[in-house]
Amino acid sequence: MFTGIIQSAGTIAAIDAVDQGVRMRIQCPELAPSDWREGDSVAVSGCCLTALALDGEGFSADLSAETLARTSLGRLRPGDRVNLEPAMALGDRLGGHLVSGHVDGLAEVVDVRPIGESYRLRLRVPEPLARFMAEKGSVTLDGVSLTVNAVEAHEFEVNLIPHTWQVTTLGDLSVGDRVNLEIDLLARYLDRLLQQRGLT
Template sequence: MFTGIIESVGTLRKIERRGGDIRLTVASGKLDLSDVKLGDSIATNGVCLTVVECLNDGYVADISAETVELTGFAHYQVGTKVNLEKAVTPMTRLGGHMVSGHVDGVAQVDERQFRGKAIEFWLSAPKELSRYIAHKGSITIDGVSLTVNEVAEHQFRLTIVPHTAAETTLVDLKMGDSVNLEVDLIARHLERLMQFSGDNAASSGGEGVTMDLLARSGFLK
């Protein structure tokens, strides 16, 4: 589990393609590796990767073919910058939101402009993921926890404050770029719960979890 608060920007030092899989060597920048050991998890541009080799200034990790297909790693090259975050501990401050590191798909940057000192982006999400993106909800872009400021069908708007821009790779995004997208974990589980609750309610005659029940309970406006 992660928070979406980036600890360092790393660099892809080596990419080995092994059939459909990939083995990465990542230079970790300022990331503190003193407590990292084999088998630990590090979110690399939002993808939860398992450390298979520890280096003095980085780590080696494997990416499965399925993960490659769902993320931007299929197009990354040696020298690509990546956002890094170590897995949370019981003492970690939850400064962002609950992030699993399981990327749902790829979004595309449609617009980029400055608003004051902040950078404002409009992105397009895959249609099948749009229903999980809500105004003022949380979303993860290349591992960065962000707040959705506006939603219009399959597009959504993000505002990147100067500190976040300076500490992540988002400052380099331009129109047409693709980013790893992880939707809100709670939204996905809630949808699944409602599916099963509806089936159970129909068989037992009960109400179950419905949109009306959520609205009456204050979860929806």
């Protein structure tokens, strides 16, 4: 599990083809990955991956063809930045909201505008996921825990404070870009419960 509080933005150092996918090398010396254990989970722009080949400079992760096809990670190239968050430990402070690292779909940026010192992003979600967007609810974009400010049909808005804009990859976004979207866990389970009871 994760919290959606990004600890660092890493850099893609290499992407090599392997059987049925790729192996991605990510540089992040400020996170001291040599202190991790091989097999630990780490959220890479919101996708839960397994850390391999650890050293003081970074780690590697294997991405399946499914992950490459269904997330924004398949569009990455060497030199691109990614948001990183190692998995939380039991007892850690929960600063954002509970995040699984399982991407539900891709949201498309339809507007980016400054609001004072902050920035307002408007995004369009796939129709099946639109019902999970709720004003003042939680959403995860490229691994970042955010609050939904407004919802209209298949679009929603979030506000980014200057810190988030500067230290995560969300500050690099432009209209037309697509980001990894994870809906709130509570919304997912509530929807499933209501379906089973025939209430949706």
